[in-house]
Amino acid sequence: xNIRRVRQILKSFADDTxxxxxxxxxxxxxxxxxxxxxxxxxxxxxxxxxMRLRLTGLVGDRRESLNVYYHLTNPKDPSLKKLLRxxxxxxxxxxxxxxxxxxLKTLKTKG
Amino acid sequence: xNIRRVRQILKSFADDTxxxxxxxxxxxxxxxxxxxxxxxxxxxxxxxxxMRLRLTGLVGDRRESLNVYYHLTNPKDPSLKKLLRxxxxxxxxxxxxxxxxxxLKTLKTKG
DNA sequence: TGAGCATATGAGTATATAGGAATATACTAA
DNA sequence: TTAGTATATTCCTATATACTCATATGCTCA
Numbered sequence: 001x002n003i004r005r006v007r008q009i010l011k012s013f014a015d016d017t018x019x020x021x022x023x024x025x026x027x028x029x030x031x032x033x034x035x036x037x038x039x040x041x042x043x044x045x046x047x048x049x050x051m052r053l054r055l056t057g058l059v060g061d062r063r064e065s066l067n068v069y070y071h072l073t074n075p076k077d078p079s080l081k082k083l084l085r086x087x088x089x090x091x092x093x094x095x096x097x098x099x100x101x102x103x104l105k106t107l108k109t110k111g
Numbered sequence: 112x113n114i115r116r117v118r119q120i121l122k123s124f125a126d127d128t129x130x131x132x133x134x135x136x137x138x139x140x141x142x143x144x145x146x147x148x149x150x151x152x153x154x155x156x157x158x159x160x161x162m163r164l165r166l167t168g169l170v171g172d173r174r175e176s177l178n179v180y181y182h183l184t185n186p187k188d189p190s191l192k193k194l195l196r197x198x199x200x201x202x203x204x205x206x207x208x209x210x211x212x213x214x215l216k217t218l219k220t221k222g
Numbered sequence: 223t224g225a226g227c228a229t230a231t232g233a234g235t236a237t238a239t240a241g242g243a244a245t246a247t248a249c250t251a252a
Numbered sequence: 253t254t255a256g257t258a259t260a261t262t263c264c265t266a267t268a269t270a271c272t273c274a275t276a277t278g279c280t281c282a
Contacts, residue, residue, distance in 0.1 A: 001201070001204065001205070002205065003127070003205050003206070003207055006201060006202065006205065007125075007127060010121075010124045010125050010130070010198070011125040013121045013124065013125070014118075014121050014122040014124070014125035015239090015240075016114070016118060017240085019121070031258080031259090032258070032259060032260095033257095033258065033259085041241095042241085042242070042243090043258080043259070043260090044241085044242070044243080044244090044259090044260080044261080045240080045241060045242075046259095047259060047260055047261080048240085048241090048260085048261085049240090050259095050260095051260080051261090063248085063249085063259090065248095065249065065250065065258095066248080066249055066250070066257060066258045066259080067257095067258065067259085068258075068259060068260095079197070079200050079201040079204070080201060082197050082200070082201075083197040083198060083200075083201045085197075086190070086193050086194040086196075086197040086198075087121070087194060087197075089190050089193070089194075090112070090117060090190040090191060090193075090194045091117065093112065093190070094112070094113065094114050094117065095114070096114055126269090126270080128270085142228080142229090143228070143229060143230095144227095144228065144229085152271095153271090153272070153273090154228080154229070154230090155229090155230080155231080155271085155272070155273080155274090156270080156271065156272080157229095158229060158230055158231080159230085159231085159270085159271090160270090161229095161230095162230080162231090174229090174278085174279085176228095176279065176280065177227060177228045177229080177278085177279055177280070178228065178229085179228075179229060179230095
C-alpha cells in the first residue's frame with residue numbers, strides 16, 4: 001500500500017455511481033448492461049466508472065463471449081479490506097442502495 | 112445518516128490534506144497554526160479544509176482566546192464511527208502520515 | 223481606542239472529473 | 253464476410269474544487 005493507491009481508492013469512493021456499483025457487486029458479479037438497467041445510467045457512463053474502479057484494483061473483470069462480468073476483488077491488505085467493508089456497510093442502510101439491491105433481485109429472478 | 116451526509120463525508124476523504132488533518136487530530140487537538148507548521152501549508156488553505164471537515168461533522172472546534180482548537184468528534188452512528196476508524200487506520204502505515212506525526216511530536220515537546 | 227496576532231473569507235485561476243453523444247472495438251453467429 | 257450485440261473509448265461541455273493572494277473578522281492587551 002502506498003499513498004498513491006490509498007488516494008486513488010478514497011477518491012473512487014467520492015462518487016455516488018461508483019458507490020452504487022460497489023454496493024451491487026457486493027451481492028455478486030454483474031455485467032455492464034445489467035448494471036445499466038439497475039442503476040439507470042447509460043453504458044458509456046458505467047464503463048468509465050468501472051474502468052476507474054478497475055484501476056484501483058477494487059474490482060476485476062472477466063469476459064464471457066460478449067459479456068464482461070465485473071466482480072469485487074478480495075483485497076490482500078487487511079486495512080484495505082476493512083476499509084472497503086466499512087464503506088459498503090455504511091451504505092447498506094441508505095434508501096437508494098436498498099432500492100438498487102431490490103432491482104437487482106428482481107432482475108435476477110425475472111431473468 | 113442520509114445519502115447526502117455519507118457522500119459529503121466520503122468526498123472529504125478524497126484529499127490528501129484533509130486526510131493528513133484527520134490523521135493528526137487523531138493524536139489530539141491542534142490549532143490552525145500548529146497544523147500549518149506540521150503540514151507546511153498556508154493558513155488560508157488549512158482553514159478552508161477545516162471548514163469543510165467541520166461541515167461534515169467529523170471535526171469540531173472551540174475558540175480559546177486567539178486560538179481555535181480543532182478536534183475529531185466521536186460519531187454517534189456506529190457505521191460512521193467504524194468508517195472513520197478504518198480510514199485513519201489505513202493511513203497510519205504510510206510514510207507521509209508518519210512524518211506528520213513525527214513533526215507533531217517534535218512540536219509538542221519543543222513547544 | 224489602536225496595534226497586533228490567529229483565523230476566516232473572498233476573488234480569481236487552474237485542474238480534475240462527471241456526464242452525454244458518437245464512434246470504435248471485441249466477439250458471435252449466420 | 254456481414255450483421256448484430258456488448259463493451260470501451262473519444263470528444264466535448266459543465267461543474268466542482270484545490271490553490272494562492274489579499275482582505276476581513278475576532279480577540280487581547282497596552
